[in-house]
Amino acid sequence: MKRRRVGSVMSDEVVSARRDTSTEDIARWLAEYDINGLPVVDAEDRVIGVISVTDLQRGRGAAAGPGLRTAGAVMSAPAHTVRADDSVVRAARLMCVSGIERLPVVDEEARLVGMVTRRDVLQIFARPDVDIRQEVIDQIVVRALWLGPQSVDVAVHDGVVTLSGEVESSGAVAVAVQMTRQVDGVTAVVNRLTSAREEPYRGPA
Structure with a gap:
């Protein structure tokens, strides 16, 4: 029986940040690429968190000042992730339950390999x-x-x-x-x- 997998709908061109990436750079990337969030990875491309427009706004509104000017300080962690061989249905349900718009796709060692969005999965659910x-x-x-x-x-x-x-x-x-x-x-x-x-x-x- 046909079961669409995340790998068949994900994008493998992903904008990501490191823990020490400045929030100013992240804000610029979100606007430039017209996205509302991106994953944060370590030196080996393992996903350690995600940062969204909401995270940036929360960081800017906090009184801590300079301490909240990097991705590591304002990111949400741990990140919700899926594997490329997970079903699209599982990804859709995880997005719905978690109230998020996009999910990093990782391999068996938690390294970033792609990104899947709500729009990607809705294309599957729009079947006649x-x-x-x-x-x-x-x-x-x-x-x-x-x-x-x-x-x-x-x-x-x-x-x-x-x-x-x-x-x-x-x-x-x-x-x-x-x-x-x-x-x-x-x-x-x-x-x-x-x-x-x-x-x-x-x-x-």
């Missing part, structure tokens, strides 16, 4: 309902559950998928719902499936 419905039928109903394409009624409206009908077992219901939630563009799943019997789904014989 008809495309989502066809993927659910083809990849889940037919290929995963081994049923005919008309065996389960699949309705999609604004990314909300409603599954109706009867399947072989309660396990098959669970599989259908779980897999549908992972389809790109799905925002919610309404489960109206019933099962012929209560037992785990074992797949085709």
